[in-house]
Amino acid sequence: MGSEILRDLTFDIPKRSFQFLTGPSGAGKTTLLRLLFMSLKPTRGQIRSFDRDIATIPTPELPMLRRRIGIVFQDFRLLDHLTTYENVALPLRVRGKDESSYRTDVLELLKWVGLGERINVLPAVLSGGEKQRAAIARALIDRPELLLADEPTGNVDPPMARRLLNLFLELNRLGTAVVIATHDLALMDQVEARRMILTEGRLDIYE
C-alpha cells in the first residue's frame, strides 16, 4: 500500500452549508471529494454520509445514495455523442423519468447557466467555459442535497467564474450544501464562507 494521502481529518458538512476546500496541488482535494462521493472507501477511520457509514454500504445501494449528490468533475465528463440538453438531462433520464416531465426544467436551467442557445450542440463544439457550465447544470438538475465541485472555475475567465459562483450561491440558498474544491484565491475572496484548507494530508478549518 502507498503512503497515506489524508490522515486525522475530522469535519462535518452541515446541511445547507457552503464551503471552499482548498490547498496546494497534490494536497488531496480530489481524493477527499472522491471519499465524499463514495467512489473511494477510507483505509481507516469513518466517513458517515446521509447517516450511513460509507464503508458498510452495499454496492447495489450506492446509485441511490449518489442520486442525492451532484458532482462536477474537473474534466467535465460530458458524453460526446449527446447534446448539451441531453447531457444535462442525463441524471433524470437514468432515473427512468419521462422526457416530457423534465423538458421545461432542463431548458430553464440551461437558460439560467447561459446555455439557452446551445441546447442542440454537441460538447465538441462547446468552449471550455460552456462545457464547464453544462457539467455544472448536469450536477444541479435533480436538486441534490450535496454538491461537490472539483475546480469548477478552472477553465473560465474571472467574470464567468463570478457568474458560476453566483449560481452555486443561489443553489445553496435553495437548500443544497455546497463544497467547492479550488485553489483560486480571488474566487474565495468574493464570498464570506467556511474554508477548509488541506496541507500535506492535514485539514485546517476556518469558519
Next chain:
Amino acid sequence: MSDRDAGHEAGTRRPEMRVRPTGPIVPPTNIQSNALAVVIAIMAFLACLTLGGVSMVRATAASWQSQISREITIQIKPDDNLDMNAALSKARELALSFVGTRTGQIMDEDATARLLEPWLGPDLDIKELPVPRLVVITIDEQNPPDFDAMRSILKENIPQATLDDHRTWVDRLVSMAQTTVMIGLSIMGLVFGAMILTVVFATRGALSGNRHIVEVLHFVGAEASFVGKEFQKHFLKISLKGSAAGSFAAAMVFAGLSYWQSRSLATPENDQAAALFGTFSVGYGGYLGIFATMLIIALLTTVTARLTVMRTIHEIDQIRSDPARTDILPD
C-alpha cells in the same frame, strides 16, 4: 398584410429553440460497432456454411449406406454340367423363399455384357466366355433375411453359387461415412469455438471504447441493471444485423448451389459435384440450423455485452475498497 410584412413580423421574434429527438444513451454507430457487425457477419457466414456442409455430408453418407445395403448378389460361376438359366431361376427362387427378401432380378446376358463393357469392349460375345452370372436380390433393410442359412441352402442346391451380402463394402462405407461425418463435426466444433471466441473478444473490444459512458452513467446515479440494459439493447441490434447478413448469405449460397444443381441435371460437372458432395440441398433442417446459429450469435453478443458492462461497473466500485487501484480513475 403583405408577404413582406408578414416576414418582417416573424423576423422580429426569436423562434423558440426546439429540442432534437432524444438520442440513444449508447452512440448508435462508430467504427468499433461497424467492425463488430462485420466480424459477426463473417463468423455467422462461416459457421452456417460449415453447419450446412456437415448436414449435407451426413445425408450423403446415410444414403450411400442405405443404397448399398439394400441389395445382395448371388453369383453363379459357369460349369460344363450346369444349365445356367435353370440355375439362375433356381437361385432366385431359393433366395425369395426367405423372409426379408423383396424382389429378385436376374442379370440377363445383355446386362452382363454392359457390366463388362468398360474392360472387354463393346463387341463382346458373352457366350464365348465363361463369365459368371448374377442375380440381384433386394432386401428389407429393417428386417434382413438370414444370410448364413441362405448361403448354405444355395451351396447345397447349386454348388457353383456364392452369396455376396456386400458386408465388406457396407462395413467399409459405414466406417468411411462415419469418419467423414466425424471430421465434419470436428471442423464444425472448431469453427463454432472460433466463432464464440471471436464474437466475445470483438464485443469486448467494441465495449472498451465505451468505458467512459459506463462511468458517467454510473456516477450520475444509474443502477447497474439500467446501464447493462442500455448496452444490451445496442449490442443486440448490432449482432442481429451482422448475424442476419452472414446467415442470409450462407443460406443464399446453398439455395444458389441447389438451384444450379437442379438446372444442370445429368451434365458432367453436376455429376462430378454430386459424386463428391451429394446434393446441395440442405433441407428445412439445415435452414433451421442456420436460423438457430444466427440466434445463438445474437444471444452470445448480447450476453457478453451485459457481462462486460457489469464487470466494468464492478471494477469501478472495486476501486472504492482498494485505493491503490486508482490507475483507471480520471484525474
